[in-house]
Amino acid sequence: MHDLLKVMNSGGVVLYPTETLYAVGCDATSQEACEKVATIKGRAEDKPLPLIIGGMDMLELVTEEKSSHLIHLAELFWPGPLSILVKALPELPELLSDDEGYTSVRYSGHPFAAELSRRMKRPLVATSANISDKPSVALPESIDSELLELVDKAYLDPPWPRGNKPSTVVRLVGASQLEVLREGAVTVKMLCDKGYSVSVKTS
DSSP states (O other), X not given: OHHHHHHHHTTOOEEEEOSSSEEEEOBTTOHHHHHHHHHHHTOOTTSOOOXXXXXXXXXXXXXXXXXXXXXHHHHXXXXXXXXXXXXXXXXXXXXXXXXXXXXXXXXXXXXXXXHHHHHHTSOEEOEESSOTTSOOOSSXXXXXXXXXXXXXXXXXXXXXXXXXXXXXXXXXXETTEEEEEXXXXXXXXXXXXXXXXXXXXXX
């Protein structure tokens, strides 16, 4: 972990496991590092880079939003694979947010990823570890060798990601209303079972 922290503190890009899939990431407060991630991924600039944090107390490093509805939703599903859209702090890099200023964030359920963010004392970029349009991966042997050469440091030791699906991305549109922008590891049924009225955005 020390090696990854050193790389990120100097503006580098790392590859690391999350509770769902492997991620490519960096210090999310560094514009230059975020640009490197987007370049490595071949990711469109209008597609915001998602974030992870290492604790509920770190949410204030991403957004000023503190509504009881947001906190309630987060406490129900965090740490875990539910990414919630929040209004990003204005000082965060533009690559993290959409045209309306929203970014997605989750408190990672993976012990290594969460600890990495806690030790950095900053949110981390956590975009899937693949070149754009190629499959995302959950096993070390599945990681694209080209990608491994492009990042500055990779952590491939266990515990490995659980695999299957990415995080679910939701927007809170009311006290108990959610819009699902991407259904992933947290299913619509799981959201409904917690008392939410759910609509699914169709592209």
